[in-house]
Amino acid sequence: MAGPAAGQGRAVRPPASSPRVAVDAVLFTISDDRLQTLLVNIKTGPFAGRWAFPGGLVELGESLDGAAYRELYEKTGVRDLYLEQLFTFGDAGRDPAWHTVAVAYFALVPHFERGLKRGDKYADIDWFPVHDLPQLAYDHSAIAAYALKRLQAKLGYTNIVYSLLPDEFTLREIQAIYEVILNHKLDRRNFRRKILALGLLKPLPKTRHGAHRPAALYTFTQRRPMNVGVL
Amino acid sequence: MAGPAAGQGRAVRPPASSPRVAVDAVLFTISDDRLQTLLVNIKTGPFAGRWAFPGGLVELGESLDGAAYRELYEKTGVRDLYLEQLFTFGDAGRDPAWHTVAVAYFALVPHFERGLKRGDKYADIDWFPVHDLPQLAYDHSAIAAYALKRLQAKLGYTNIVYSLLPDEFTLREIQAIYEVILNHKLDRRNFRRKILALGLLKPLPKTRHGAHRPAALYTFTQRRPMNVGVL
DNA sequence: GCAAAAGTGTTGAGATTACACCCATGC
DNA sequence: GCATGGGTGTAATCTCAACACTTTTGC
Incomplete structure (x- = not known):
């Protein structure tokens, strides 16, 4: 990690003449028939005690995708996930400690049991149902809303569901995922x-x-992102 | 990767421990029955003499949208334009001088005659047809491709054409814009x-x-972005 | 045998496409 | 009056949504 305060609470950093760059990742999974996302509990700083999406500063020489992968791998141990850049949030006030531009990502994994590592950066780490999130740190509520919207839209014109499913599944199981994410019932036969x-x-x-x-x-037959008309 | 190399090129900034943040804006307009974009000619550094999209570093405390607006206003004097964040490009190698994360924007304006200011930052500034661009600096060719793709997609499900048209226009004129951007003919009556x-x-x-x-x-009747099924 | 979920087929409404035709103007 | 683009209508096709029925299992 770069610097003494990488991540946690986004604490103080020697003044620089420009904003710094971080990545934040919204990791979705389906568990317990609900859409859930991974949150970490911040240990120190102005947002201590609050939940947030896992993230951290981008290191010099590191790609954005790489930084997002790294963050998620450190937390979950999962390497094989769908990862896509979402949007970049850069308002000056979003991090009280220092102007931080956050490149948000959204990611999908099939549900897995355990393996979450809180590391020493965070006080806790856990899954939360998207429709019942706690109050989030920074502007992460906006990021959550944006990520959900994107996920819902992409279900309709891509095949990314594959990244939420295990190797073998029934048609009912795919449909259940669509219904949970879109939040409405679909006709089984259609x-x-x-x-x-x-x-x-x-x-x-x-x-x-x-x-x-x-x-x-x-x-x-193929587990790679493609554009197809699903709905 | 993280390391020296601060001095060379356009880096006018003391070495820092993290990437810096810039915005680059792809400004589209329709002129001469072609889709055109605004390019500036770089004066110094490794890309001297090459064309690129206008852009610059984000100042501390400045929003990303604000920085994009500022850049375009400085070059064109235009305040009323459609502006939307496109994608963030952050590979370490994209700027040889210093790892620079670029938040790319795409923008639309009705065609206007003259008013382009090169300032003292650039050697020249001009419009170029999208389908016949010169070799661009940095990774700006990738940005151009991405912006065009987004523009073409958004024509289909939003009303953003309004931002390319003057106050009054004929149906033929709207259609011409669609045809030029999508690069294929449409049935007049449909x-x-x-x-x-x-x-x-x-x-x-x-x-x-x-x-x-x-x-x-x-x-x-309304000149604000809306989602509607055009095609 | 019966409840419940899996699997297959049909039908009507609405949207999309591909056209043919008339109209108004400048020259 | 005629060439040219503007304006209006329509029939064939496709897509989509709503729905009925049969099949296969566990108990």
Whole structure:
């Protein structure tokens, strides 16, 4: 990490003649039938005790994407995630300690159990349901709103759902993700037709058994971002 | 990567421990039936003589939008333009002088004659057709491509054309803008029906006279960004 | 056998596309 | 009066949403 105060509370830094640069990442996952995001609890500074998205200063020579990856890897240990630059927030007042331009990212991972490391930078780290977030530090509420909006929009014209799903899944499970994120019900039959028509799913010769008729399992033929008309 | 190399090129700034922040603005206009962008000619440093989008470092305490406005106002004298944050480019190598994170903007103005000020920062300033740009400095070719893509997409689902048009215009003139930017012909009659169905245009009791039958003049009822299904 | 979820098909409304035709003006 | 672009209408096609029915399992 660069400097003594990298990240935590965005504390004091020797005066410079220009704003500094940080990345903040909104990591989404689906868990417990809800859309959740990863938050860290700030240890020191004006926002001590408040929750915020994980982030930190960009080091000299480091790419923005690289910095976002690094931050998330340090916290979660996850390397394989969908990561996309969201928006850059740069108002002078957003960080009381020093004018900090934050390049916000949004990221997606399939749900995983445990593995969160709070490090010594933060007091705590945990998942929170998007529709029931605590009061956030900095302007992170605005970032949260923006990230959710982007996620909802991208579900409609890309195949990024794949990054929220395990290798094998049923059609019902994809649909559940759409419904949770978009926050409204979809017609089972129309959804099925649409998603299959894209040709991105391969049926597996297996089924998932539950309380009733077993459902066919599918897998993605390609796990890379593509623009397709889903909705 | 983090290290020396402060002195050379346009770096007029003492070594710091982190990247610096700049804004670059891609200003589009329609002129001579072509989509054009404003470029400045760089005076000194490793890219001396090359063309680039106008931009500059963000001052401490200044907002990003504010910095972009300021840059464009200094060059063009225009205050009323459509301005939107595009993407942030931050690879370490993009500026050989010092790691510089550039927040790129894209902006739209109706065509205006003259008023460009090169200031003493640049050797020259001029409009260039987007489909015939010179070799650009930094990673500005990537920025140009990204900006064009965004502009083309936004034409389809927003009303931002208004920012490229004067107060009064004919339907043919709007259509011409769409055709030039999207780079393909549209059906005159279908376009007409679609654009009128949006209810954003008000017919004026005037006509524009040319070589043939005069065309009705229209004006926008509202000149602010909105999401609407144009195409 | 029955409840519940999986899987398949159909139909009507509305949007989109591809046109043909008349109208008004300058020359 | 005629060439040229402006203005209006319409039929065929496609897409999308709403819905009914059959199938397969666990209990």
